[in-house]
Amino acid sequence: MKIRSAKVIVTCPGRNFVTLKIETDEGLTGLGDATLNGRELAVASYLTDHVIPCLIGRDPQQVEDIWQYLYRGAYWRGGPVTMSAIAAVDTALWDIKAKAAGMPLYQLLGGKSRNGVMVYGHANGADISETVDEVAKFLDLGYKAVRAQCGIPGLPSTYGVSKDKMFYEPADADLPTENLWSSEKYLDHVPQLFERLRDKFGFGPHLLHDAHHRLTPIEAARLGKSLEPYRLFWMEDVVPAENQAAFRTIRQHTVTPIAIGEIFNTLWQCQTLIEEGLIDYIRATVVHAGGITHLRRIATLADIHHVRTGCHGATDLSPVCMGAALHFDTWVPNFGIQEYMTHTPETDAVFPHSYWFEDGYLHPGDTPGHGVDIDEELAAKYPYSRAYLPMNRLQDGTMYNW
Numbered sequence: 001m002k003i004r005s006a007k008v009i010v011t012c013p014g015r016n017f018v019t020l021k022i023e024t025d026e027g028l029t030g031l032g033d034a035t036l037n038g039r040e041l042a043v044a045s046y047l048t049d050h051v052i053p054c055l056i057g058r059d060p061q062q063v064e065d066i067w068q069y070l071y072r073g074a075y076w077r078g079g080p081v082t083m084s085a086i087a088a089v090d091t092a093l094w095d096i097k098a099k100a101a102g103m104p105l106y107q108l109l110g111g112k113s114r115n116g117v118m119v120y121g122h123a124n125g126a127d128i129s130e131t132v133d134e135v136a137k138f139l140d141l142g143y144k145a146v147r148a149q150c151g152i153p154g155l156p157s158t159y160g161v162s163k164d165k166m167f168y169e170p171a172d173a174d175l176p177t178e179n180l181w182s183s184e185k186y187l188d189h190v191p192q193l194f195e196r197l198r199d200k201f202g203f204g205p206h207l208l209h210d211a212h213h214r215l216t217p218i219e220a221a222r223l224g225k226s227l228e229p230y231r232l233f234w235m236e237d238v239v240p241a242e243n244q245a246a247f248r249t250i251r252q253h254t255v256t257p258i259a260i261g262e263i264f265n266t267l268w269q270c271q272t273l274i275e276e277g278l279i280d281y282i283r284a285t286v287v288h289a290g291g292i293t294h295l296r297r298i299a300t301l302a303d304i305h306h307v308r309t310g311c312h313g314a315t316d317l318s319p320v321c322m323g324a325a326l327h328f329d330t331w332v333p334n335f336g337i338q339e340y341m342t343h344t345p346e347t348d349a350v351f352p353h354s355y356w357f358e359d360g361y362l363h364p365g366d367t368p369g370h371g372v373d374i375d376e377e378l379a380a381k382y383p384y385s386r387a388y389l390p391m392n393r394l395q396d397g398t399m400y401n402w
């Protein structure tokens, strides 16, 4: 079998998605997600200008060799653009391999380890009361786990709190919006939210929270301690992780479980976190962490150190990534949870898929491959439209983390 052609499809059915489609001389096709929120065209160019010419004529069944060829062979290693491009190739090749075998992808990975993939939904509100109401809606829909984010008194806007509740879209403007941040105000408010949530819903539902990399290690330790009575499933991205050793401070002070990794793209970015047992959940996922081939290595290292998976699954990851992630989640022995923000009906129409939600769990379906397709005619009706994630400044104007 040989790769006959490959192309990049950029479409914007409400938000931008970059998809790689690989076709073989035997008429099989495979799809991979290459979407990098706010930097989409950089990955599209990396694929079209630098990767696709090297793929033509290769045997698509040599998934591992092609991964090594693109990773080691490029000389320049890692980084979100490169690794999203490699992920797209890898996902498309696994899709082809599974289709050639006539099997759903989870079978090739090692078969089912569970009957369904537990997911968490996103509830957010302008204030505590609204957030409590939004959590109730997710629980009514059958979710077993809900992430809760809330507006902070004294701050005019907060990332993660949106007007459109079900279809929250993180990239919100033609040029980046600038939000204001105060760790002091945040640290005072968040424990009150979780106190109200536990009062209202008890300890049955899993509750999660995302700090979007905004705290210092000692502030993160304080957050973890103050949330301990409410027994969170996890607190996420409490500090940026360029300095992995900084997590030792957080770990020494709190037993609130820690999740991080949605912006990681290689094993090396989480090696210390995993090997020293500084985290509980690794959030890396297929599209930004080098595809199934590399994510599998991260998960295997994590398993040895009692770290479980919690793949990123926001709406800027396309249904192609979600489909592949669900096959991975169905197999991976140390599965923890999967994030699930539902895509809009427009996006679902462009990407017909076989996965489905029922009673708090997603199921990948049994279609050969990863089970996600693209309607190219429909995709062509939605041209690229530039959009950025918001940025974050302290109240005195200092540029800050997010």
Ligand SMILES: O=C(O)C(=O)C[C@H](O)[C@H](O)CO
Residues within 6 Å of the ligand: 037, 170, 210, 212, 262, 312, 313, 314, 315, 316, 339, 389
């Ligand atoms: O889904 C999450 O946990 C996020 O933090 C969402 C991210 O901000 C979003 O996917 C960025 O592209």
Ligand SMILES: [Mg+2]
Residues within 6 Å of the ligand: 210, 212, 236, 237, 262
């Ligand atoms: Mg996050």
